[in-house]
Amino acid sequence: MQSVFYPDDRINARYDFKGCEVSRWTAPPPEGSRVVVVLKDLNFEGQHIVLDQQRPWLLRQVDLDSRSVGPGSSLVPEGPPPPEPSGGAPELPDFRVQNRRLLPDLESPLHVIDGPERRYLVGIVDVFTVYGVRKRMERWLKSLRYPGRSFSTASPPLYRRRLLLWLQDHTK
Template sequence: MALGQRSHDQRFFVKTQRRQEVQVLLANLPRYVQHLQQHPHSLLARLLGVYSLRVARGKKKYFIIMQCIFYPTSRISERYDIKGCEVSRWVDPAPEGSPLVLVLKDLNFQERTIKLGAQRSWFIRQMELDTAFLQELNILDYSLLVAIQFLHKDEKDGYHSLFSTLRSLQGASKSEGTGGQNCRMLPNLPNALHILDGPDQRYFLGLVDLTTVYGFRKRLEHLWKMIRYPGQSISTVSPAHYARRLCRWVQAHSE
């Protein structure tokens, strides 16, 4: 089981990986880089490094370092891990007043809405582009991370003037034009690529866990879950179904 830990300043996330997952990452790395060049405002988590470590004569351990989606964390009030399905997608909330920080799941979000206003169309389109890319790689079981921060009054008053001019990210293809890239106005804030502001709330959004291939084992798991949970929405489905379902979830839970 993969384990993760944030850096002391909360900006980076370090996560252990199995050898097979590292092989998937490295095999897909050229296409991952190309996708980010073509779509510089992509919601895909930014992978910063893949490493291995062997202590004495122990087994080699693999880990990745990526940019943390939930940064800065100081005012985040809710965190969710969304897969667009139902089975095993509930987390018991922490008791009121508890210092425990939990990442909730799909069923916890049922009555909530991501209120983005004018930025909703950009968000839906970018989800379509990113999930189509993961489908091409035969990847599934990834998550959309969502965190919510309530804006202060002065931030709400400045909502329409918050955005700076469109940033030209290094490596972006200039020949395609901004329309093909689905670029947007980025807020002048840390971690701008994963932050979208609505009229009343700030959202931290990103796609993570990009290493699960729909191979023989996942196909068997799909059949087993279909038998065990008939008629219910399960996580293990084909990459095409997975991508469509998560995009439908975004459309249904945003305005």
């Protein structure tokens, strides 16, 4: 995550959300410490990302970004989202002014979203993780060790669905 959120005094909290529970808590830094700690899903328990009218934009953007095919590719639209087919979701307002890409010339930019009270910097990481034989075996072993619980190792479609559900539950 250092490649997305380099140490900066202006960022007061960093999180790595995967939408699962096993091993998803980390000890926060001591009060006044300058140590950069990336917090996890369970550290965010009981909180929400407050975006108000920009919430639909974020959910749609993460949906588009997480459909990427292959490492490093990105489906970040430059303009407003395309209209949905008839019977689909309503067309979203154009938030290009409020939602901007911090690094517009890069393929995987960092999005900056201004909520009513906070500024959020959002990026997708772990795009180079391959779900091959090793990860499939890891998932199988974790399913035996943590039956009925959610853990980080998942196939890309499951990982995507889980992250989108987590965002729906933790945004307002």
